[in-house]
Amino acid sequence: MGQREIVQPTPYLYERKLVFLFFFLLLLDGILRKWLLPSFSTPIMIVKQILAIYMVFVGYKKGLIKSGWATFSVVLGYISFVTTLLFGHHNLLIAFWGCQNWWFGIPLCIFISKVVTKRDLLFILRVVVLFSIINGIITALQYFSPITSFLNKQIGGELVDKFHRGTTISELGGMFRCSGIFGYITQSSIFQPLALGSILYFFFTHKKIVPQYNNYLLLFSILAYVLTCAFSISRTTIFMSLLSLGLILIGAFKLVSQLKNIFLYLPIFLLSISFVLTRPGVAKGIDTLNDRFEHASKKENVMEGNIEDLLYRGIFYTVEGIIDPKTLDGEEIPFWGFGQGISTQVGGRLSGLGKKNAGFAYAEWDSKRIICESGLLLGILILICRLGFVLSFALPIYK
Numbered sequence: 001m002g003q004r005e006i007v008q009p010t011p012y013l014y015e016r017k018l019v020f021l022f023f024f025l026l027l028l029d030g031i032l033r034k035w036l037l038p039s040f041s042t043p044i045m046i047v048k049q050i051l052a053i054y055m056v057f058v059g060y061k062k063g064l065i066k067s068g069w070a071t072f073s074v075v076l077g078y079i080s081f082v083t084t085l086l087f088g089h090h091n092l093l094i095a096f097w098g099c100q101n102w103w104f105g106i107p108l109c110i111f112i113s114k115v116v117t118k119r120d121l122l123f124i125l126r127v128v129v130l131f132s133i134i135n136g137i138i139t140a141l142q143y144f145s146p147i148t149s150f151l152n153k154q155i156g157g158e159l160v161d162k163f164h165r166g167t168t169i170s171e172l173g174g175m176f177r178c179s180g181i182f183g184y185i186t187q188s189s190i191f192q193p194l195a196l197g198s199i200l201y202f203f204f205t206h207k208k209i210v211p212q213y214n215n216y217l218l219l220f221s222i223l224a225y226v227l228t229c230a231f232s233i234s235r236t237t238i239f240m241s242l243l244s245l246g247l248i249l250i251g252a253f254k255l256v257s258q259l260k261n262i263f264l265y266l267p268i269f270l271l272s273i274s275f276v277l278t279r280p281g282v283a284k285g286i287d288t289l290n291d292r293f294e295h296a297s298k299k300e301n302v303m304e305g306n307i308e309d310l311l312y313r314g315i316f317y318t319v320e321g322i323i324d325p326k327t328l329d330g331e332e333i334p335f336w337g338f339g340q341g342i343s344t345q346v347g348g349r350l351s352g353l354g355k356k357n358a359g360f361a362y363a364e365w366d367s368k369r370i371i372c373e374s375g376l377l378l379g380i381l382i383l384i385c386r387l388g389f390v391l392s393f394a395l396p397i398y399k
Contacts, residue, residue: 012115015062018055019112023124025051027131030182033155041156049100056104059111069389070107076382077102080340080374088339088373094350098341098373102382106389113393125198126209129221132195135180135188136224142178143231155183177233184345188228189236193244195225200248325371325379327362337375338362 025048033041059065077099084095116124142151182188199221201207208214209221229237325333341347343362362372371379 015055015058015064015111015115016117016120018051018058019116019120022048022051022055023127027127027181030155030179030184030187033183034153035150038153038156038158052104052108053100055111056107059107059114064114065107065110067106067110069385069392070110072385073102073106073382073389076378076385080337080378080382083336083375083378084339084341084373087334087336089342089351091339091341091347091351094341094344094347095339096341097346097350098339098344106385109389122207125201128191128195128198129202129209129217131181132191132199132228133217133220133224135182135191135195136221136227139178139180139188139228139231142180143233152178178231180228180232185232185234186236188232189234189240192225192228192237193240195221195228196241196244197248199225325368325376327372331362333362333372333375335375335377337371337373337379340373343369343373 025044029044029048032044037044056065080102081095081099084090084098085092088095138151142149145151177185178188179185180188182191199218202209202214203218203222209217229241327333342351363369367383370382373379374382
C-alpha cells in the first residue's frame with residue numbers, strides 16, 4: 001500500500017482572514033458609509049482603523065514585521081507626534097489620527113506581504129477587476145444624475161453641500177466630481193492604478209477571471225475603466241493612470257515571454273479605449289475633464305496644457321513644496337509644520353475648519369500636505385521613507 005499523502009495546514013490562516021476582512025472593508029467603505037449604513041459612517045471608519053492597528057500588533061507579536069523602513073517610519077511618527085503637541089496645533093486626538101499613517105502604514109504593508117499567498121493575490125485581483133466594472137457603471141450614472149440624487153450622496157448619506165455645488169457650477173460646467181463606489185474622489189483615484197494593473201495582468205497572462213465569462217469580463221472591465229477616467233473629472237486619476245500604464249508596460253517588456261502577448265493584444269486594448277472615448281456620452285465627459293484642466297491651470301497659475309498640468313501636479317508640485325514651502329494661501333510653513341492630521345478630513349473638521357476646508361486646509365497634493373503638517377525637515381524625511389520603501393520592492397521587479 002502506498003503512503004497516504006500528508007496535507008500540510010495552510011500557513012497564517014487567521015492572519016490571512018484578517019487581511020481579507022480589511023480588504024473588503026476598504027472596497028465597501030464608500031458603499032456602506034454613503035448608501036447602506038450612512039448613520040454608522042463614523043463607527044465603520046473607526047472599526048477599519050482598529051482592525052489595521054490590530055493586524056500590525058499581530059504582526060509584531062509573531063515577528064513578521066522586521067524592516068528598517070518600518071522602524072524608520074514609526075520613529076518619524078513618534079517624533080512628529082511630539083513636535084505636533086509642542087509646536088503644532090496641540091490637539092492630542094488630531095495628532096494621534098494624523099500619525100497613524102507613520103505608525104501603522106508601512107508595518108501593515110509588510111505584514112500583508114508576509115502572510116498572503118499567490119492564490120490569495122489572484123483572488124484579490126479578480127475581485128478588483130469585478131469591482132472596477134461596478135465602479136465604472138456607478139461613476140457614469142453619477143455623472144448623468146442630478147447633484148442631489150441618491151447616487152451622489154456623500155459620506156454619512158449627506159447631500160452635496162452648497163460649497164461643493166458652487167465649485168461644481170464654476171469649475172465643472174455644472175457637473176459633479178464623481179467618486180463612484182468610494183467615499184471620496186481621492187480613493188477612486190488610488191483604486192484606478194490597482195484596477196488597471198489587475199486588468200492588464202489577466203489581459204496579458206491569459207489567466208481567467210471567471211472561466212466561462214472571462215472574455216466578457218475583460219472587455220467590460222476595460223470599458224468601465226475608461227468610463228471611470230472620463231467621468232471622474234479628476235486630474236489625479238488621469239495622471240496616476242498614465243504613470244501606472246507606463247510602469248506596467250516597462251515591466252511587461254522586460255519579460256520576454258510576454259512580448260508576443262503585448263504586441264498582439266496592446267493594439268486591441270488601445271482600439272477599445274479609442275472606441276469608447278469617441279462615444280457621444282463619453283465625449284461629453286472628456287470635454288468636461290478638459291475644461292477642468294484649463295480652469296485649474298488658470299486658477300493655479302501654472303503651465304498651460306493638459307500634459308504640462310499633469311506633470312506639474314505629479315512632480316514639480318512636490319519639488320516646489322521642498323524649495324519654497326508655502327500653503328495654498330501663500331502662508332509660510334513653520335519649521336515643525338502645522339501639526340500632524342490637520343490636513344485630513346477628520347482633523348480639518350475637529351479643528352473647526354469645517355467641511356469647506358477639511359482635507360485641503362493647507363495643500364492639495366499629498367507630498368506638500370506632508371510638508372505642511374510635518375515641517376520641512378521631518379517632511380523630507382517622511383517623503384524619503386515612503387519613496388525608499390516603495391523602491392525597495394519596486395526596483396527588484398524590473399531586474
